[in-house]
Amino acid sequence: MVQYTTTRLDASFAALSDATRRGVLEQLGRSDASITDLADKFHMTLTGMKKHIGVLEQAGLVTTKKLGRVRTCKLGPRQLAEETAWIEAYRQLWASRFDKLDEVVEELKQKKMADGPKNRK
Structure with a gap:
């Protein structure tokens, strides 16, 4: 980093x-x-x-x-490049985590569909 x-x-x-x-x-x-x-x-x-x-x-x-x-x-002369880079690093981190979460949710949906409806009593 x-x-x-x-x-x-x-x-x-x-x-x-x-x-x-x-x-x-x-x-x-x-x-x-x-x-x-x-x-x-x-x-x-x-x-x-x-x-x-x-x-x-x-x-x-x-x-x-x-x-x-x-x-x-x-x-002033500062263009906030360092601040932008800091924010971008955390944006990428969170985007990666949300992508992984999306994968887990999709896997769970696929598994639920493959298991089919279950009889409940």
């Missing part, structure tokens, strides 16, 4: 665990936005949004740039 940087995965999944932060990433995927605009869009205080942006920034998912009094956010 591929070796992963635990700290990086923890930071990414922690950042992605919050619906607001996922929404911010979705919004920034459309266009850059100021923290004020994001706070308004998500009906939050400026302080609350700054905290969310800080978590995303620490995970490398968002970068900010301050021009004057406006701090603009945009998607």
